[in-house]
Amino acid sequence: VGSSQEILSDLCNTKSIFTSRKIDFGLGCTQSDSQQCQIFKDLKLWNEFLWNTDAELKEVLPSKLGVVRGSCDLDTVSDIRFHHASILLHWLLKEHRCIQVFELLEHCTTYRDMRLLGDTLRLSAGIKRLKLDKFHLSRCFVHTLATLSKLEELELCLGSMSKNAFAHLQLVLEEMPSLKSVKLDLRCMSLNKTRALLQALKCCAATSLCINGSCLKLENGRAFAEFFAQNSTLKELTVNHLAKREKSQDVKPFLHALRTNKTLEKLCLPCCCLATSEARLLVQVVATKSTLKILQVKCTSANGPAVFGELIGSNRSLSELEITTAPSISELAASIRKNTTMKKLSVSCKYLTTQSTEAFLDALACNKSLELVRLGNISEQEPGYFHRLLEKKGLDSRVHYKCCIIEPDIYMSNRKCGADLRRARPSPLKAMPGTVHHVCRQLARPHQFVDLSISLYHLDLESGRLLAEFLSSTKVLKHVNLAFVFGDRYSMRSILEGLCCNKSLSSVALQIVFGEEDAYMMGALVKTNKSLREITVLSPSKHMYSNVIFELSEALVDNYYLLCVETSDYAECAKEVFKIKDVMRRNTSMLLDAVKFAMGSCTKKQAEAFEQLFESDALVEKLQELAHDTNFEARERIKKRLQYLEYNFMTVAGIVKANMVCELGKLQETRLDQIAFDSWLKIRSFLKVRDIADEPVAL
Template identity: 25%
Template sequence: MSCRTPCTSGEGRLCDIFRDLSLYNEYFWQVAHEVREVSPGELALVKMHGAYVSLETPERKREFASLLYHLLILHRCVISVEVDEYILGDHHRLICDGLSKCPNLKKLKLMLLTEDAAHCIAAALPCMIHPQELVLSQDHLDDVFVEGICRLLANTRSLKTFAMSHTHTESEYTQAILRGLEQNSTITSLRLNTLIMYPETSPSSTIFSEYLRKNRALQTLTIFSRYPDEQAKLRQILRALMSNDALSELNLANFSLDDANIILITTLLAKNRTLKGFNLVDCSWTKSPLQPSILQTKNFGKVSSRIHPWLMALTENKTLVELTLNMSCFDSDDCQSFIKVLASSTNLRQVTITQLRSEHVVKICRAMREHSVRQHVFLGPHQIIKDPVVMLTECKEVTCIGFDSIAVSELEPLRTTLSLLPSCSHVTSFDLRVNEHFMHKEISSLLAKYITSTTVLRDLTLSIYNGARYMAFGTELALIQMLVEMVQSSRRMYELTFYPDNYESAVLLLSKLSHSIRSNYTLLYLRLSKRQDLGQNWFTIVDVKRRHLALVMRAAHFVMGMKHKYCAEAVELVHFNPRLVEKVRELALADENEALSRIRKSLKSFSELDDFMRMAGVVHYSVTCQRRNDGRKQLVDIGRDCWLCIRQYLKVGDVLDPQ
């Protein structure tokens, strides 16, 4: 391995360490970590949740610490590190020394540190060269650790992102951290939970409100509600943001929204001139004590008092580009009025409706078609099928569907669903949760036929249970073989979730997948409920997933303009992957058609002879050949049609880099 040799990364060149990532990860996996490419040519050491963690000897722990130390101090391609008490162990001083000397460390995430390790980290923080992101997930805070955090917040000239999640702590510590934030002028992205405003009797709420009111550097704010019924905390946050004219993205998660907060939110949206993104994530509505009334309005006609504030806000707002909203509290007329307003908006490009009442889905889909908003309005998580004929044939706007035998106890709707799905090209995600008694021969056959023949499904979740207890397919070898064949053959399926209850089923699936998984360039995510000690086969699949995620990321950056050879290699390998389309959409803020167009254009950008040879590093400008005495044709003489024929069998990666 090349960790003790200097970094060889450069413009358009990968460090030699990239050749050894699988070998590195065989080491780091044993301490539940993985080295992963997070941006082209740049690496992160990340926590592996669910990875096998072996009981290592002290000597082995020293090897891990030494390996990580040299990786940190010698490799500028390492930009991000996640550490916990397990990887730090008894060698936190050595690793902290490496962190303080890491030449290009941009992100540091600290998780559940022991007191000694936290103190060591606190001393190292001010010595770090130019950290840009600090994430704390720490139960225990004390004077020494908080002092180190506050010193960094107050003095840094590079920190852009600060995130903190914690349990209850003394008010003096939350106040100290907030005072540190007040002194900071560089942070543009902040993620906190409502515990930063506790306890109720402390000045923390006032300090935080003043920070939000006066801050002009912050661009993105994400607040998580720690407990139910925190409407008062949310009101303080929203009132403070009324005076903020710099924030461009606001994300509120896990809050329960009452009438007062809805009025504040819609007032903020109506008046604000800087917000481009507003997202209510996993937020719910409290039941209003007031009965909704019907309002006669000039612009919207007759609408209910529930939806009216939202219609007014979205009509007045001219800057919002992205919106995420739970619409389960609205009736179908409200939702249709909402869709109508979205159609008239010239600024909203991406609207995600996370929840709808199932009885309203048909009317919502019809409204989306009538007002031509299908390109930028998305219906969120799986809509549960109750009437499969209506849902699957009329609601083409619903791409994520689910069937749960707890919600639908009859067998016939499941039979109809599985019979119709092969003809449903719009369904890209399917979540099937059924009692084992449903899985008789006919249903199993229909399921097998669907998932082995589909060319559009991207995400599949299968859960088969008995009563309240989830169980595996057990000896149903045919079903597991079906999953394996689907993964091997599909160029669309990039996410598979399999929830067996016993160890043997997970082992069987992994054993079969591991033999052929390296030839697959589609699978990005595989989730299992039993994975703690699945051994080498699980590592093989995880390593392939890491490779695929890196290729999709490189390809997306190539599409967006990064013309490195290794990025061109990636786009040739994964141009068909649906996740690449999604990634380009995220980076370009574009719809699916534009993303597909960009991908096609990027592939064509190096199809011609000169373009290909430049991208492969063979020539600087164009291909020229010296004249031959025998008059035979040379490469430049074969003509465009012949070259394009050859090009079908030639990839950029086939041209080896000089050693």
């Protein structure tokens, strides 16, 4: 081991594996309320080094950075580069208070030595969100957490803690007045550890808690019930992964405690399989609650619908209910007619036939309070039948559904169903070609599908042609997931050509074997597309895949709208994947700059971003998230700021320092400037903020 000066010299002279550039360790944080940190000017350089720890430094909130997981195959990284990058990460967190999010996987860095990780966090100045996966947390490390005085979100997943660490956690949580959310998915929870954890949580200011179902096992359940009954701060509680084998006596104390608790507003029990007796007890308790507004629960018993039907009919405080039950929902019909307060209802069953939903839909048509109903896993013989049924009953705007066809394997939805639909990798089935052709023809009839997932063992030429026609013509489809094991080059070319013609899709997921001509088509798909925000390109074979990734990396340079690109992790494509990641970081930062302008900031850089993205749905959604606007309010905000940019272009673009105004002459006559203002606006329509040079250009 060399001296500190030798180590510093070595670090300063280490070159990036991508561009041979070096890091300037003298670049401190310049973040302030009115100024962005200077590190934002070249995030690419820092990520060229952090790549070697499978970490990524990116803008996660306006002017706020986060260290999140990257896309590097660590098996290809040398030890020396690994260590240098780890030291850089340590330095970044110490020096830069603009880094507010830190997410780390145990197997992704050299921080298996918890003392080093603890030192990193102890020296950090601005961490507000901390997520650690697959760590064993010692007492010493837990003590370090107390130094994170600004921490708002703490997430510890798939990890473990020593008994002494649990005992010390109470003192730590008392030192975190800003903590709002805690998620603990810890393993090997003994009774003593559970009691220590609950004792610590009593001193916690967090209003949201997510814990593993192991906290309800055996004696743990009674301990948790005692804590929960007396708690006066929690507003949201999630209890995850409660398996069928857990006995009723483990769950019932918690449900009785719910009756006593006075503050809880949202209860989520995902992956918790409640028996009929437990579901009935839950319904009885919730029916008496006036504070609980949202309930999400899974019940696997055949009597589930009837049990929760009682809740829908009698409860007067719940505004949102989500249940996963048995195949039938007809038992809910009578209750739906009675309820006058509920706003949202979600029912996800194993497989619903369209016939079994008729009584429910008739009741819903009579209900005046329910604004939105989500129905999942409706089995159809051909696409569109259920939607036509909704139109017939006048419910197509109030019901969001997810339908499926078994052969071929197709899922359809009239609303975005989330990552579960687009990210699913169904096992492709060998369907009869005639059946596939028939279903593909039917897809073109109901134009209301927003989410579509198709999985085929073999994509023949006719199926490819029919799907291409649908993809190129639909104007409402937003998300598509296509998985094909085999397909000839002409059918795949048809699919890609159809995608290139589409102007409505915001996300595309492809799991296919690429041919020689597909690489160019993938580049053409993303180069000028303004609607796509997310694309996943996976391939079980490396053959030709590197060409596809290369074309994507080249074409994406001209795309400012895509925010997420997921690819297969092949070491051969590392340079291209890094280039893609860098473009995604650029686009994300541009979106956040556009948000800043829409919310009132007015730098030239922000105006350029806003002018580029003002028509993007991503800007609307990000404003809804950060400004807490409704969809209408976000669009109105964008409209007003666009008008502001029109009238104040000269000032915003930096041509003049103050507002351009027209003053009347001595005789108070109307001057040409006033008359020509509309003409100026016409000229302005041909100009963009980016057209105005920052410095005068010498002739």
